[in-house]
Amino acid sequence: MKKGDILELEITSYAFEGKGVSKIIKEVNPSEPENSKRYVIFVKGAYPGDLVKARLKKIKKSYAEAEAVAILKKSPYRTEPRCKYFGVCGGCKQQDLDYQVQLKFKSDQVNEIFNHIGGLNDFESLPIAPSEKIFYYRNKMEFSFANKRWLSENEINSMQEIKDKNFALGLHIPGMYDKVLDIDECFLQSEMSNEILNFTRSFFKGKNATIYSTETHTGYLRNLVIKQSFHRKDLMVNLVTSEENPELMKEYSDLIQTNFPAVTTLINNINRKKSQVATGDYEIVLFGSGFIYDTIGEKVFRISANSFFQTNTLQAEKLYRTALEFANMKGDEIVYDLYSGAGTIPIFISENAGYIYGFENVEPAIEDARINIELNKTGNFKPFPTDLNKSFLPIIEENKIPLPDILIADPPRSGMHPKTVNDILSVHPQKIVYISCNPATQARDVKLLCDGGYKLIKIKPVDMFPHTYHIENVALLEYTK
Numbered sequence: 001m002k003k004g005d006i007l008e009l010e011i012t013s014y015a016f017e018g019k020g021v022s023k024i025i026k027e028v029n030p031s032e033p034e035n036s037k038r039y040v041i042f043v044k045g046a047y048p049g050d051l052v053k054a055r056l057k058k059i060k061k062s063y064a065e066a067e068a069v070a071i072l073k074k075s076p077y078r079t080e081p082r083c084k085y086f087g088v089c090g091g092c093k094q095q096d097l098d099y100q101v102q103l104k105f106k107s108d109q110v111n112e113i114f115n116h117i118g119g120l121n122d123f124e125s126l127p128i129a130p131s132e133k134i135f136y137y138r139n140k141m142e143f144s145f146a147n148k149r150w151l152s153e154n155e156i157n158s159m160q161e162i163k164d165k166n167f168a169l170g171l172h173i174p175g176m177y178d179k180v181l182d183i184d185e186c187f188l189q190s191e192m193s194n195e196i197l198n199f200t201r202s203f204f205k206g207k208n209a210t211i212y213s214t215e216t217h218t219g220y221l222r223n224l225v226i227k228q229s230f231h232r233k234d235l236m237v238n239l240v241t242s243e244e245n246p247e248l249m250k251e252y253s254d255l256i257q258t259n260f261p262a263v264t265t266l267i268n269n270i271n272r273k274k275s276q277v278a279t280g281d282y283e284i285v286l287f288g289s290g291f292i293y294d295t296i297g298e299k300v301f302r303i304s305a306n307s308f309f310q311t312n313t314l315q316a317e318k319l320y321r322t323a324l325e326f327a328n329m330k331g332d333e334i335v336y337d338l339y340s341g342a343g344t345i346p347i348f349i350s351e352n353a354g355y356i357y358g359f360e361n362v363e364p365a366i367e368d369a370r371i372n373i374e375l376n377k378t379g380n381f382k383p384f385p386t387d388l389n390k391s392f393l394p395i396i397e398e399n400k401i402p403l404p405d406i407l408i409a410d411p412p413r414s415g416m417h418p419k420t421v422n423d424i425l426s427v428h429p430q431k432i433v434y435i436s437c438n439p440a441t442q443a444r445d446v447k448l449l450c451d452g453g454y455k456l457i458k459i460k461p462v463d464m465f466p467h468t469y470h471i472e473n474v475a476l477l478e479y480t481k
């Protein structure tokens with residue numbers, strides 16, 4: 001067996017990040033053939049139930065990696081993808097998999113990750129909460145401009161001259177930071193979002209506007225971010241550019257106002273940094289308030305261009321309700337909310353807690369949290385600017401913050417800094433509710449907390465991102481010593 005070989009493989013299970021698993025016998029045990037050792041091959045582009053031809057890409061001692069090149073027998077779990085860009089776009093990699101099966105695979109994967117990475121086996125695993133909407137469920141889309149448009153095979157193979165290959169506005173090709181798939185529709189946000197996307201492309205193309213190059217670090221256009229309230233009629237268009245161009249922006253702004261009365265605010269974020277992030281060094285509000293408002297449950301939240309808000313509003317409510325159920329408070333508890341963003345969790349749970357202290361390092365998010373406190377007349381929550389890559393103990397001491405009964409943490413994908421885990425152990429809340437969009441780093445951190453005296457009681461995934469591999473999971477830990 002060598003790299004490049006093509007094997008016929010039966011796919012029997014599913015691994016993290018959408019790889020089918022096939023187990024083959026490399027060496028037969030002659031005395032007990034049925035007990036011959038199985039060798040695992042992870043197959044990209046294959047689902048359980050498929051029979052595929054796959055090309056070997058990498059061979060290791062205990063496993064190999066391959067890529068499906070032909071499907072000989074289709075898995076019964078496969079469905080027809082809705083989107084014409086499926087297979088190329090990095091957005092919805094499981095759109096060809098039945099949604100109920102997606103849920104089952106996500107659930108199985110969380111358990112497997114907790115078992116393998118965390119070495120955790122003794123906990124209750126609650127059923128995954130399905131997403132109410134499986135299309136048009138996002139309230140935010142971040143599109144990128146690129147001066148290298150992804151070309152289809154047909155375009156490359158055709159003998160004709162390729163048009164517009166230096167202008168794209170759409171979504172990145174997986175693994176290619178500089179190439180963008182120029183899309184004219186996406187089923188993740190709303191129809192209106194697609195219209196704004198297409199209008200923005202034709203406007204700037206018509207003006208021969210330049211696109212920021214990741215190689216030369218010159219050029220004007222960087223990102224188009226659309227934020228749309230789910231429960232209200234607020235719609236924000238945020239154009240991220242490398243510099244100011246007041247004349248061009250004025251023209252764009254006037255046309256957006258005329259053609260899209262639904263757009264309630266237009267912002268121009270100026271990002272002079274080399275890194276490709278869709279947040280600016282400063283922002284210019286062209287019209288409207290510069291914010292949108294949305295609700296989760298009974299609570300209303302202001303969201304600015306650069307603050308985090310859960311992207312699936314309907315599922316955010318399920319996520320927060322799960323956290324609230326897990327915390328199971330009497331009403332007088334001191335709660336710490338680490339990575340508190342715009343204060344959405346503290347405000348959502350405020351009636352069930354005594355006092356909540358939030359810790360967050362993004363200034364616009366903290367500013368939003370302060371406004372959200374006023375909007376909701378929340379009298380028992382205060383956010384503290386805190387960099388959780390450093391110890392938060394000095395902030396507690398300086399501000400005489402009492403020790404917590406309950407700690408909620410909702411870190412970014414990278415999980416918690418080891419210093420934060422240590423700090424949690426030293427403030428030893430009775431319960432920890434850990435929300436995560438990356439069960440691998442969550443299991444790693446939960447293991448550390450369990451080594452420090454906590455017990456994992458239960459977990460519940462909440463599907464926030466249908467058709468993608470992304471898994472959101474809530475875990476409850478209790479102090480046992």
Ligand SMILES: C[S@@+](CC[C@H](N)C(=O)[O-])C[C@H]1O[C@@H](n2cnc3c(N)ncnc32)[C@H](O)[C@@H]1O
Nearest residue numbers: 308339340341360361362387388389410411412
């Ligand atoms: C997954 S979001 C959760 C926000 C909030 N809990 C919610 O549900 O909307 C993670 C948050 O962590 C914040 N964050 C990231 N790195 C941080 C750090 N080093 N210190 C403090 N907060 C950080 C981000 O700004 C973001 O608001």
